[in-house]
Amino acid sequence: MTIMITSTVFAAGAIIPKEHTGDGADTSPPLAWTDPPAATRSFALICDDPDAPRGTWVHWVLFNLPADLRELKEGAEIKGSTQGMNNFGNLGYGGPAPPPGKPHRYYFKLYALDRRLDLPAGTTKAQLENAMKGHILAEGQLMGKYQR
Numbered sequence: 001m002t003i004m005i006t007s008t009v010f011a012a013g014a015i016i017p018k019e020h021t022g023d024g025a026d027t028s029p030p031l032a033w034t035d036p037p038a039a040t041r042s043f044a045l046i047c048d049d050p051d052a053p054r055g056t057w058v059h060w061v062l063f064n065l066p067a068d069l070r071e072l073k074e075g076a077e078i079k080g081s082t083q084g085m086n087n088f089g090n091l092g093y094g095g096p097a098p099p100p101g102k103p104h105r106y107y108f109k110l111y112a113l114d115r116r117l118d119l120p121a122g123t124t125k126a127q128l129e130n131a132m133k134g135h136i137l138a139e140g141q142l143m144g145k146y147q148r
Contacts, residue, residue: 003140004034005110009074016106016144020074022097023148027075028060029108036112037137040067044111044132046125049096051104058087058125059094059106064116084123091121096146103147112138 009029010016018024036043047060061084065072072078088094098104113135119127 001037001112001138003036003110003112003138005108005140005142006032007108007142007144008032010144012142012144014144015103016096016146021095021146024095025075026093026095028072028093028095029144030072030074030076031108031110031142032071033110033140035070036067039114040112040137042067042113042116043069044113044117044128045072046109046111046128047093047106048109048125049098049104049106051098051102053099058085059096060084060086060092060108061123061125061128062092063119063123063128067112082117082119082121082123084119084121084125084128098146098148100148103145105143105145107141107143109141110139111136 020029043065044063049057083091086094
């Protein structure tokens with residue numbers, strides 16, 4: 001099953017506003033999604049940039065979002081959820097900050113899971129992906145671009 005993800009600040013394939021990047025306030029953009037399967041017990045979200053010079057750069061790892069949640073407000077801190085480690089070495093969201101040149105693509109990937117995950121804050125993308133294996137009921141993604 002596919003979950004449709006949208007944002008009120010950028011359309012699929014469009015430019016992510018500066019406010020949501022390392023050149024602006026660096027706040028996470030608002031995101032909303034369609035209903036997941038009934039068996040959903042939590043959501044996980046990963047934002048990454050496959051166009052980074054040294055390989056895919058992780059901007060956000062967030063998991064154990066409540067199953068009844070259908071949106072993340074701008075700069076959202078969701079009670080009960082857990083922030084993972086991004087490639088900037090921080091917990092939470094780190095916005096686009098590519099080197100000068102052509103636009104980079106940023107994928108916001110949402111996963112509906114059949115359980116909550118017993119993982120600590122600071123979990124990496126790889127650790128989260130490993131823990132999600134066999135528990136993904138549905139997923140979706142929204143891609144935005146940014147360049148300097």
